[in-house]
Amino acid sequence: MLIENRNYLRLHHRMLLEQINNNIEEGKEVIIEPSKNGSPTMKICLNNNNHNYIHSRYNPENEAIKMIDQLEGLDEYNHIIFVGTGLGYHIKEFSKRYPNISISIFEPNLEVLHNFLAFQSLSDFTKGQIKSFITSQNNDAIRLELQKITNKKDEKIFVYTLPSLSKQYSNEEKIILNTLKELLKGKKSNLATNVSFQKRWTINSIKNFPVVIKTPNILQDIDKTVFKDKPAIIVAAGPSLNEEIENLRYIKENGLAYIFSVGSAINALIENGIYPDAACTYDPQGHNYKVIQILKDRGIKNIPLIFGSSVGFETLDGYPGNMLHMIMNQDSISQIFFKDYKEMDIVLDAPSIAVVMFQVLCKLECNPIILAGQNLSFQHNKRYANGIKYDFISTELSEEQQKKLITIKDVNGNSVYTDDGYNSMRRELEMYIGFFHKIDVINTTKGGANIQGASFKTLQEVISTKLTQKNTIDKEWYKGNSKYNLDYINIKNQQLKETAGLFEKQMKMVASDLLEINSYLQKKQLKNMERKFNKFDKSFNEFWNNEFYNSFIAPIFRVHTKRLEEEIQTIKFEGNLEKKGLSVVELFSNFLNECQAIYQFVLPFFEELNKSINDHCLENSIKM
Structure with a gap:
């Protein structure tokens, strides 16, 4: 490796330098030999003892010029990802012609990358033009690196795969293209969310703070041992909830598991005479109070409310029962008032309250965590279970909404319709399931979307195999005092x-x-x-x-x-x-x-x- 490249990596990509140093065995797979015009070319040994030439055997520089000549419309882009480096002739030629377009390099073969860095001096590129090196073939790691790129303002990205490596890296190229498409779509969604909610998050956090300091923090002010290794059910408001009412009633009456109602599910449960162990809410919007209005209207005092600190402040006004809170990362007020904020358990904002409460229950060490009514898809064009109606959203999809639906697999491998919103919730839930992989997650939602990492079992089956101990819950779990300084x-x-x-x-x-x-x-x-x-x-x-x-x-x-x-x-x-x-x-x-x-x-x-x-x-x- 060139000395100037080693120094550059030491300053800017130290982990990559260590990775290359620890994994390179010279001459194992990559062979460098002179081409007909004297410039070095590269070939890679294949499994069948054949070789794949990465560059021309005659004139690699001229080949690179022709490659870049064929690229059109590059002035519309400000970032390019090169899939496969070889010795970098094409990357160097591109840099000469487009010095203002930033570059990321994807090359998982560390021996190839080592040779690239031994041949091309990074100091010959426009200063700061090379932004990142991606060497992992792991989907999550690739996604993380691509996320760093797409987070920048108005990034318009072109992906170019070295033709000689297109077959070898076809799967990686597909992952990169699909991930970029998903991330850029998500970026627009996040931007819209931030624009819509930025004022509400702050005003809610200001208005709610007096309530926050008077109520227990569920992650630090209660006895968490009552939850450790105890089963907990997250009950969502999907249409399949209709089929589980009697099973949930049996679980509640016999104290087989903690029942946490998320979002609108509280309405269906109350209408059926089932009082969960807590109702949970976090939505910052002004109409969120309507979700739990039934509890206020009926003066129900024995259902604790777990609220996110940036929830719509109207939600908390006049709540008749006990309240507990969780500090959300969108709450900018708690950050400044709490001395030990950096050491506190902060709950990350998410597309749905079910994902938020999944984080909380994992932090409380509940096990297993059971999902019910978590359709994340539409059953007979219905959004909610029976007993749930609002004036701000229809319970059934319009014809126009039905046209925008996409197809995914359900728990039985059949096709089911969903939309971008529900799909985003599913992906984020899957991400947290992967993160808390030691916790057994069971999806009991009949006909619901398949959730990777969560095994599917009917709730009846779960009752007979997992929820066999009666009176396992502590009915006074919510008691505690605020300990803020x-x-x-x-x-x-x-x-x-x-x-x-x-x-x-x-x-x-x-x-x-x-x-x-x-x-x-x-x-x-x-x-x-x-x-x-x-x-x-x-x-x-x-x-x-x-x-x-x-x-x-x-x-x-x-x-x-x-x-x-x-x-x-x-x-x-x-x-x-x-x-x-x-x-x-x-x-x-x-x-x-x-x-x-x-x-x-x-x-x-x-x-x-x-x-x-x-x-x-x-x-x-x-x-x-």
Whole structure:
């Protein structure tokens, strides 16, 4: 390997360097020999003692030129993934012609990659052009690396497989293309979710915080030993739930397992006289309260509510029973108020409450975890089990919705219809099942989507083989007291009040600096403007690092903030001062206007929170 490449890998890809050093046996599979024009070419030994030439035996440079000549429309792309390197003639030729298109390299054969790095100097490529090396053939590892690429703004990706390796890497090429398609589709979905929910997540977290500090955290404030190795059922609202009502009634009456109702399933259970051990909710939307309205309307006090800290705040108003919470990763408020936040068990946001509660039950060490009513597909075009009706969503699919359905396999290997939303839930559930692989997961959903990692058994079969011990649950499992450090919360509350006042002054300072930059720009006083950039950088950094801004303002427009960070990097490398000035004024003026509007919007919520914390801390100090 070339010394400069070794140094580069040591700085930027140390694990790859160690991988190559530990796995290379020279001359085992790859042979380098001179071509007719004297340039080295490569051949790989195949299993049948034949050889596959990766490059031309006559003129590999000329072959590479012809390869790149055949590529059309590359100006539409900003990233290319090369599948297979060989000695990299084609990659080098591409780099010469398209220095502004970033490159990722997929080469699982470490001996081939070693030879590539022994022949091509990475310093000959445009600085920073090669972004990543992917060497694993494991689906999950490939997905993770591709996710890093697609996470960047507006990434348009072209995949090119070296023709001589197309047969050998056909499976990997298919995985890469399918994964990219799925990730880019998911990126649009995540972006839409962030845009839709970013304001609700923050306002909910602010409004819910007084309830959070008064209620037990299910992952730290209750006796978790009551769940260890105990069976738990996640009951979802799919149409197949209709067939399991009597089985669930039997389980409840005999205390055979903990029953956790997720989302809308609570309505079907209550209508059938079955009170689960908890109702669970996390949806940040304003209409989420309707899901558990039946419990409020009937004044049912003996069903504990487990809520995500960023749940729609209307959900918690007037809840008649005990409440417990779980801290969600979308909650930016708890992060700043809890001293030991980094050591806490945080629950990751997910496409469905079933996936959220699966995480929680795994952390509580329930075993087995049984899924019921988890159709993740449509049964006779129905969305929900009987007894579930809402005014904000139809229980049956419209003809237009039916046209957009896709086909997947059900638990019996038959075809069943689903949509992108349910499919996303299924994939994420499968991911967590794989992560918590030591826990036995059983899917009892008749006719539901097949969930990889979860064995299918009917609930009747599970009762007779797995749920054989009566009264196995602790009916008072939910009892516990909040143990958050109120002294620390009170101190942070006072500090945030001060930083909120400081933020307003910092915002005015940044606005003033922008006006001066714009003034110099209009007068063409570019040297004065350049000197002003330094002052602007300082005032903007103080604004940007303000604790109040990062906890209460930035999360509300996180999508715009991410775009701003990306645009700042582009502006930094702009050599034309006038263009740079115009970009700075336009970009930051728009950003500042949005900040000002959000500040005015969020301030009343912050002041309400500030008072609630003061009152709670005062009340507790009097009690003590």
